[in-house]
Amino acid sequence: MSETTPAPAEQWFKTPRLSGRLVTLEALRPEHGADLSAGATEDTVRFLARGGPAENTPQAWAAYVERLNALPRRVNFAVRSRVSGRVVGRVSYSEVNVADRWVEVGTMLLPGAQGTGVNADAKVLVMDRAFGVLGANRVHFKVDALNERSLRAMRRLGAAEEGVLRAYQVRPDGSARDSVMFSVLRGEWPGVRAGLLARLPGDSTRSGEARTS
Template identity: 40%
Template sequence: MTAKLPAPVTLTGRHIRLEPLERRHCGDLWATVGSDPEVWRWIPVHVPAAEADMGALLDARLAEAAAGESVYFAAVDLASGRAVGVTGYHDFSAENEYLEIGGTWYARSVWRTAVNTEAKLLLLTHAFEDLGMGRVFWKTDARNERSRNAILRLGARFEGVHRRHRLRPDGTWRDSAYFSMLTDEWPAAKSRLVERLSRG
């Protein structure tokens, strides 16, 4: 059976809500994420220096979505009601039953909290169980150990490194580490993620 392509949807958990990214999220994202150099260290964009730069970054994401290339979500913290990050689906194929989860960045205040774990649980559940995907994959800067370890903790498998994969904003070339999870690996990974969230 052919999978379905992702489309804007709202996914709600106990700690966060993933809702379709809109320009109205700009103020929250500038307030919660801002120009923190650690947040942007490995993201292949120019670091926003003002709220207008954050707006331009969101405009670029929204243009991708309008072109059917991506589906972006704002991660809204349910306790505060504020957007604390962005994530999305990319590089998808219904015929070949795969999609990428990426374009992810969060305010440092929610690092090592339930936010990323629950966001990935929501995105993976939707991808495998609602859209019928057979493979979900991630890529990250090969030097980004924090991201690589976070992906592995989801239950993904390391696939290898694409050398000289993309140009960084500073003009150097990035090697990208690739990871994936297959549909038959999802039930065990889901159980681990649910257990991790239940521990707080």
């Protein structure tokens, strides 16, 4: 793996607007709770490691966003559809480790955005930033071992499946959660990126060129 100079530490915690073909990412704010509440179902929050809102109301979602934004070493983006203009989920650097040059990525999408290419577009944006702007060596993902949909998505992504962290976290219902660890290294990113772009509609060779504003 070739070396690259990492960005200054403060840059890793910024939330610039990132534009792809299908979505725009922006800083996650409490006012996004209205869109999240309107599109959420019970399954939306079932596998969230940090738990979800107390109830499916704009106010509860706003409180959930505030709770996420208060967590240390975390950066949260709202995923806004460029078609509808509505917020359809969030994607986060759920843990940032500047010293060791890695980030963990976590995603929550509303049901209406699943299977549409939104997930692929959002992942291209945050992973392009991690590897190309921040200078990360590694991006990893931890998936609930019971979340079959997300496990299938990660295996399609082409990330390396590193193993199971047994009883690593506690679910909101109090049960022990096994987490399956996946990772992508900087040298692997071009191939993984190409696979993600191939899932996007239209001219996918250009659709993932992230624009920052």
